[in-house]
Amino acid sequence: MAASSDSPAVDLAAAMITTPASLQDWLVILPLIVPLTAGAILVMIRHSTHWHRPVAGLALAALFLLDLLLLRRVLTEGPVVMMMGSWLPPFGIAFTADLLGTTLATVSAFVALVATATAPPSINTAERRYGFYPFLMLLMTGVTGAFLTGDLFNLYVWFEVLLISSFGLLVLGSEKSQIDGTVKYGLLNLVATTLFLVATGLLYGALGTLNMADIAIKARAAGPDVPLGALAALFMLAFATKAAAFPVNFWLPASYHTPTATVSALFAGLLTKVGVYALLKTLVLLLGPSSAYLGTLLAFVAGATMLAGALGALASSDFRRMLGWLVVSGIGNMLVGAALVTGGALTGSIFYAVHSMLVMSALYLASGVVEARAATADLRKLGGFYAASPLFSLVVLALLFAVAGLPPFSGFWPKAILVDAAFAAGAPWLGAAVLVSGFLITLAVGRAWLYIFWRGGPEGTPDGTVALAGVRSFESNAQAVALIGPVVVLAVAVAVIGLLPAGLGAIAEGAASGLLDPAGFTARVLGVTP
């Protein structure tokens, strides 16, 4: 943009921020630069596989630390903004770290760090050579970018970044079932993101802007001739597919159980929540009043998703596939906030999203431990794990309590908030759906625990006897620590949130009020309120 020397002097201040960005503001973009750079380095050194884990581990630790610093800043000062290329908003891409995005980015970095820090044995040398760690870093780039960007088209680009990296991770290993799962996952997710692009293009045609804060203002000022309601429905369909809401959820149980346990854990912790985040952001923050008419439909979708997930979990004969249905059921709980659009319901949804990231990742990692020792995830062929390792069995029981929403673990509080909010908003049947799905999930996970852990051995073992033949011991202590360590760390986080919910509750409440009232967000980005 530099003007040539003989041109008349141009006053750049009319179009650009002329003061250099302060070091503090770089905090918004650093969580993106770190994994992107690490991913690029890992691609360059792809043949030296022994370097992959240290580089990726260091980058993930740095990412988590940066996210924590950013979260602390957002908690004290409100949304933090950095303009790419120093263009004055609404031109140029704004990176806006608000409380919702920063919280979810921090938890996703934590989950990724814990899940991969201990050199999971399931990621063997061949998979490293095919690029597990580069894909992981690019996946984190996409997830963090989606959580922190303040530009709708830029959000689409980050969606595609995380989508292509997730394709790579999902098909890594090239088992027949993985290829089968990837075909369904890939096609349906690509159609969903294309639908998101359609909605974005039409919204640009209607409002002439892509900056989220600018959209929030212009959508509220737009006349009735602007078809924002139809656009909100398009966004809803696109993000509901990404989030795996009923009846567009079938790609998830078809694919999430096929890759290695670590990859499943990462997907369960990171991907569907990006869809929920984008749904909340577009429908509540951006198109608030125009999307209100979708509330009843979304409430039905939320209830149906919860129950479909719970029934799918009850009908599964495979532990890993059951976990996929539990992810779907959790998505139903997170949609309650988007359906009711009250402070309480949104608080519950955001709280539930954080809880679900931690607990579903932990459960997939636990399924990896079970598979490493028994070489199957079939409920009929498993058994005797309590006799083999009682402490690990109790940790898994705690995680299953959490996913069913039983106190004193992290799943109890968001469900309590959601039921309370549903009754307060005059939709008691939605509160009942939360409770009924919780009851069905308690049955499903209770049965799974009885089969895998409590009974003496696989199907056919007489009562009262213990048959440990099906449970191999670990190859080494190092393997035991690498497999069980991440499960324990995540279980501790789940228990701490369950016992001390006030901190996360306050953050979720702040994020919910930030969604409901765009004034603080737009004032920070553009300096005007709607």
Add this chain to the structure above:
Amino acid sequence: MEPWLSGLVGLFFAASLYMMLSKKIIRILLGVAMLGNGVNLLLFTAGRITRDVPPIMPLDAYAPPEGAANALPQALILTAIVISFSFLAFLLVLAFRAFQDLGTDDTDAMRVAEPLADPGPPRGY
């Protein structure tokens, strides 16, 4: 001009949806390719077609002249073309690999990840 292009976008979408409803992966992928092109045309049309004044700013001005073409939709389309092309390439390779490994390109017959012969969970304790 825009109404005609909108009709064309509609035709693209209808044809691609018809193809994507097929069971054969190759037809689905042809539908995906058409959908990508339809979306590019949609972005172009939604950004309004103005071709009389090029979007070039005079040296001493702070804004392009009145009625200048909008360059942003073309930047969006360029991004979308690159992305949809790379995804199509990936999915074509995946479809070929699926045909090699699973021996079929019929999505109804792809039941490795979710076997049909699943007897359901055990019913007693």
